Amino acid sequence: MSAATLPLPRSARRPGVGAVYRWELRKLRAQKRTYIGLAAAVAIPLIFIFALAVDNSGGGPEELPFSAFVRETGFAIPLVCLAFGAFWLLPLLTALVAGDIVANEDQNGTLKTILTRSVERWHVFAGKVLAALTYTVALLTIYVSVGLVVGGLVWGFDPLTTLSGTRIDAGRALVLTAAGTLAYLLPLATIAAIGLLLSTVTRNSAAAVVGTLMVSIFMQIIAAISALDALDPYLLSTQFNAWQGILREPIDWDPILRSAWVCGLYALPSLGWALTAFLRRDVTGG
């Protein structure tokens, strides 16, 4: 066959990360586990608010930031939710999708289906990272919003007492809650990165979800051992408290900055390792 009879390879408009990302979101929307995660993010704050509302003793959660103010203002509700969500709830809900997003392709045998099209492997990986991150942002936004809105409807959007003991008005409380949520996203996205790594290397959804949760709990156990207190600043679990710096007056940026680089130290190598494994792997399943 002469070269003239063959069309030249068309370089224009090759699909890339964007095409993969859009389909990863669509796949997430078509899967039950996505809704299990998001539904839990709606249900848990509601259950918490309901439990507080029907409890006539006037008690509340103990030893959590803002737990003393849960009946004073709705603004305290999402903040308490953030505090107790760090132990296992939000890491679990994050891992539910991040730990599955590569491994489910192994389970379905579909990796070969998408890797024999016109996208490069790194496009597929990047699309999955972005989709897992999008889900994590959605999860956290829903979790905080439900607590804030319903809590506010029940106890009012009254001024909030900061961790420094000062009182701030509703507008500032809203801004600081949003900023605190952003700070909280750092360690949560890091959990997602670890979930992606385990999803890629274990090729098994359940192992990756459980493994991610175990990493998270393992850090908390180390944090609880007083002989290892020197490690605390570098543990992922500690970074789940960094947002509290924002709810002080003046704002304490130190934990936020440390959280940024400590989370980076966990997340970036995880993603790098996962990407390398994904690029080099032999696709034999299916």
Added chain:
Amino acid sequence: MGAPIEARGLVKRYGEITAVDHVDLTVQAGDVYGYLGPNGAGKTTSLRMLLGLIRPDEGSARLFGRDPLLHGARALDGVAGFVEAPRFYPYLSGRSNLELVADLDGDGARGRIDEALDTVDLADRAKDKVGGYSHGMRQRLGIAGALLRAPRLLLLDEPTTGLDPAGMRDMRLLIRRLADQGMTVLLSSHLMAEVEELCDRVAIVGVGRVLYEGALGELIAGTAGRYELRTTDDAEAAEIAARVVGDVDQTSDGLAFSADEATAAEITVALGAAGIGITALVPRTATLEELFFRMTEPSNGRPRLEEAVR
């Protein structure tokens, strides 16, 4: 622009096992190329290397001159196919699955979805989730997915496996039709009849090794000049025939030897002179199936090509 497939010295090892052992393959434009071997001969592993799904330990594969390891997805431009059963997302409909892969193809692939669904006769089930598809429907959806790329080279891995007789017939008709349209096809199969029916060139692989590569017609023609003989006294006849042709095999139901027509006639005369009646003298052209078994079933140790095509 290189040949559709040019594989040189492909090797893939899994621990102690060498799944693919220095495989060379050349598929020219327009070939319908049969890649024939028993299960476990490394056919699928070879196809995975061609598609860039796994890395060869040695050697290289080029599709139209491009190596998947060096050129990534661009090496698959103009190439489509699947290894083992095609897999799709069970929670998406057939059409959605095709839309997904079309979007990962770009290049107008979405515009070919309806045509592809019609070609594989799935248009009326396209809205159903793939989770509810039968094996045959998934197989056809796999072909549809491949056609979206408007391929010049189609790689199919045992596409009729697991289909019922009607499904196999339809799949073969479809492959024939695509080949008639000018598509180059590499068809891996362990079904001799399928390869004989569809292919003009073959590679026969044993345990990881190519035992024969070439035109199917030549392979079969190369076995001409073989005769089967049955007589009233095979033991005596074997001695007489051996004096004429030198080498006579005892088979389960008679004798077999290689000879040209004149020599065969000479044997009949000799047998008649010795008072031995001939009950059958049958010229044999080996079927692909016989050749295949001779090549792939080791009689003592390694399968031997020269023995097979003797």
